[in-house]
Amino acid sequence: MIKFCISLLSSLMILLVSQAVVAGDEYALGAGDMIRIQVFQNPELTTEARVSETGEITFPLLGSVNVGGVGIGQAERKIAQGLVQGGLVQKPQVNIVLLQVRGNQVAVLGLVNRPGRYVIETFDTRLSEMLATAGGVVASAGNGKAILTGVRDGKPIRNEIDLADLFLYQGKVTDPLVVRGDVVYIVPGNQVSILGEVNRPGRYPLENASMRFTDALAMAGGINPSGGDSAVVEGTRNGEHFYKKIDLLSIFMDQDQAMNLDIAAGDSIYIHRAPMFYIYGEVQRPGAYRVERNMTVMQALAQGGGPTPRGTQRGIKLHRKNASGAVEKLSPELDAVIQAGDVLYVKESLF
Template identity: 45%
Template sequence: MLALGGICPLAQAQPAAAPSSQTKPDYPLGAGDAIKIQVFQNPDLTIETRVSENGSITYPLIGAVQLGGLGIAAAEKKIADALQTGGFIKAPQVNIVLLQIRGNQVSVLGQVNRPGRFPLETANTRLSDMLANAGGATATGDDVAIVVGVRNGQTFRKQIDIASIFLAEKLQDDIVLQGGDSIYVHRAPVFYIYGEAQRPGSFRIERGMTVMQALALGGGPTVRGSEKRLRLHRKAADGSIEQISPNLTDPVLPNDVIYVNESLF
């Protein structure tokens, strides 16, 4: 234990600069986070430590302190109060510097440009913020994100239409994330076109896409093909394949296969 002679019990000074707590005031500390704790004019109380699995640290003079889940400012106040209540320092100025974030991270997986684990730098980090950290969806990524985590001790899963947050002003769907959440962006749904099409292949289904638009994406019919002789293969609910003669204004569904027949003339 530190000798009390090395501490200034009556120290009352102007607050020292707090480089980290001011840039991340709301970040909730979590297990694995590395922090540096300083008390102004008391260098003997400067330590670097890591938050344990149960959310606590051991600090000189006051022993175990539970910091897990507290924001930086709240953690500073809790240590300062303990030092003051214990009679060690009359008016302690405590500063916590966040050295490494490991406790509160979110995994972003699937069709994003930079998949990986990203820290929750503030307590109100939203889905759109985290997708931006991951570089957004790739060209083959879907407009829908699936968020999985735990809320109030129960498994949480929510499927969110990303574009509707902005296009339809569904701001409530831009949910606040929590440590341990996972975000998954699936491959965008596609349709297939072959036969007498200029560019046969698979293409992404855009919102509200019709058969006519799908045909245009395939370059339209060749000189031998006819837009009036289309055949659409669609998987039914029972797994069987239906053959449909579609209208040009019919919607295109995921995994539809459009065949462009030859013209009769």
């Protein structure tokens, strides 16, 4: 039954193409089309060929012949001319029959579930139908746009269609016809980029015209353990560049709503990495750790689980870069404050 339906659909497509040719709109061969070529009184030259992506077919005695983008009649004359020039057939009568229409395709790309090239099944196919064929628009597209590019009356066109208008109003003005060779690209609408130390960095659609900073962070899964106490919001406000530093502690600890500003479409949020210090040597859990405010050497050692039985607090060395960039080796007090980039090394005790 499925094979019968496919065969019937192919027959209908060929019939429609034939009707278009009769009406004067000669069908131009395209990549994927299957044709049968016959030369009168030369049955040995009968060939079935598929038009390649470069528009070429292979024909006996002639080799590669480019028929892509030309009408069937012009392709017949092109093959006949090659046979005459090669001295192969004196007065060839070439006939081309279109067996399968595969060149009648539209590329659907971007934020759809199944991007790819799809055959136009009828000559009145609209944009919304092509998007449905491609599995529909993905959720992350938000209230984005469809950019339709192609050629009409020999001139290139580029139309931007609002997806909300396309699916809500379904008017013919907002749901244009697509033709062979068109490219449909779905781009995101009102989105915000959330990058840096968050659990799910990426681009996210704004549910409303704007949202609060903390709501945007929630969409990205919140700040990960490596996140610091500051962030940056960058975008455009009233046509001018906008840049704002955010103190995260003011928002989450002091509930400072003035710092929890509104995020607009096109904004970029970047969560900085927390300043880190490092512990090596005879400690339980050597590695990198986040520097907390006013953290002391004693508290830093606790982050690493404390010294091992072979370690000693008397053997602690602090490696720190000075203003000139040189590394100094210090013997710190336990109440000394840790700085970003510090390296604590716990030496092995001999006794």
